[in-house]
Amino acid sequence: MRQGAAWGGGCLVRAAHTGLSWGVTLALFLHRTDLRKQEEQGELLQPLIFVLLVLCSVLLYFVVSLMDPGFVESDEEEKVGMNEEQRVMMPQFPSNVWLRRCGYCMLKQPMRAKHCQLCRHCVRRYDHHCPWIENCVGERNHPLFIVYLAVQLVVLLWSFHVAWSGLYFQQSWEWLQHNIFLLLSFLVIAIFTTVVLLLLVSHLYLVSCNTTTWEFMSHHRISYLRHYQLQHDFYKARKQKCQDNQNEEYHRREITPKPESSMKPNAALQNASQETKLQLRLLFSRDKTKLEP
Known part of the structure; x- marks a missing residue:
C-alpha cells in the first residue's frame, strides 16, 4: 500500500469525522433522550448496541479510508486477457486487448482503470475520489465502501429517532440554552442522513448495472x-x-x-357430395321423362 496516498492531507478529515461521530453520540446521551432514559432505568441493551454500531461505523470508515483502493503498482504485460466481469460487460470484444499508457504516471492502465490526480496514482476499476474518506473508491475497497454506507445509514436513522425523542420545543431562551447541542446534532444528523441515503441508493443502482460512477458520468468520453x-x-x-x-x-x-387445393378435407367432401346429389337428380329427371308416354 502507498502510505503517501493514504495519509496525504487526510488526517484532518479523519479527525473531523471521528470527533463528529462521538460528539453527536455524547450529545444524545447527555440530554433527555430515549437512550438516556433507558440508561437511567438500567436497561443497557439498546444503549450498548447503539454504541457498538457507532464504533463499527467508525472502524469501517478508517478501513475504507486507509486501505489500498487498487493502485496499479507496476507495468502489466503488453496484452492482458479480459476477466470474467469484463467479458460479461463487453461480450463483443476480443479476448485480448491492448493497454494504454497513462499520461501522468506512465504506467499501462488495465481496462476500467483511471488516474486520480489527487492520489497521484492509477486506480483499478476506478469509481470516484471521495473527499470525506480522503481516498479513492476502487476495485478493492468499493464493496467495503457500500457496507460502510449501509452501517452508517442505520446509525444515522437511529440517531435521528433518538434526537427527536429528546426535543421538546418551548418558546423560552432557557430551553434553547440547555438544548442547543441536541438541536445542532439533530440538524447535522438530518443532513448526513439525506446524503448517505442518496449515496447508498445510487451506488446500489450502479452495482446492479455493473458500472462505476466514473463510467456512468463519462461514458461518452471513454x-x-x-x-x-x-x-x-x-x-x-x-x-x-x-x-x-x-x-x-x-x-x-x-x-x-389460399388456393382451392388447400381447402379443408371436410369442406371438399361436402361440396363433392352436393355435386353428386345434383347429378343424380338430373339423371333421375331424364329417366322419368323417357318413361312417360
Whole structure:
C-alpha cells in the first residue's frame, strides 16, 4: 500500500469525522433522550448496541479510508486477457486487448482503470475520489465502501429517532440554552442522513448495472464504452430490420388468398357430395321423362 496516498492531507478529515461521530453520540446521551432514559432505568441493551454500531461505523470508515483502493503498482504485460466481469460487460470484444499508457504516471492502465490526480496514482476499476474518506473508491475497497454506507445509514436513522425523542420545543431562551447541542446534532444528523441515503441508493443502482460512477458520468468520453455503444446500436438496428422483414413477410402471406387445393378435407367432401346429389337428380329427371308416354 502507498502510505503517501493514504495519509496525504487526510488526517484532518479523519479527525473531523471521528470527533463528529462521538460528539453527536455524547450529545444524545447527555440530554433527555430515549437512550438516556433507558440508561437511567438500567436497561443497557439498546444503549450498548447503539454504541457498538457507532464504533463499527467508525472502524469501517478508517478501513475504507486507509486501505489500498487498487493502485496499479507496476507495468502489466503488453496484452492482458479480459476477466470474467469484463467479458460479461463487453461480450463483443476480443479476448485480448491492448493497454494504454497513462499520461501522468506512465504506467499501462488495465481496462476500467483511471488516474486520480489527487492520489497521484492509477486506480483499478476506478469509481470516484471521495473527499470525506480522503481516498479513492476502487476495485478493492468499493464493496467495503457500500457496507460502510449501509452501517452508517442505520446509525444515522437511529440517531435521528433518538434526537427527536429528546426535543421538546418551548418558546423560552432557557430551553434553547440547555438544548442547543441536541438541536445542532439533530440538524447535522438530518443532513448526513439525506446524503448517505442518496449515496447508498445510487451506488446500489450502479452495482446492479455493473458500472462505476466514473463510467456512468463519462461514458461518452471513454473509448471502450463508445466502441461498445456503437456495436450495440449496430446489432440493435440489424435485429430490428430482421424483425421488420419477418413481420412484412407474415402479413403478405396472410393477405394472399389460399388456393382451392388447400381447402379443408371436410369442406371438399361436402361440396363433392352436393355435386353428386345434383347429378343424380338430373339423371333421375331424364329417366322419368323417357318413361312417360
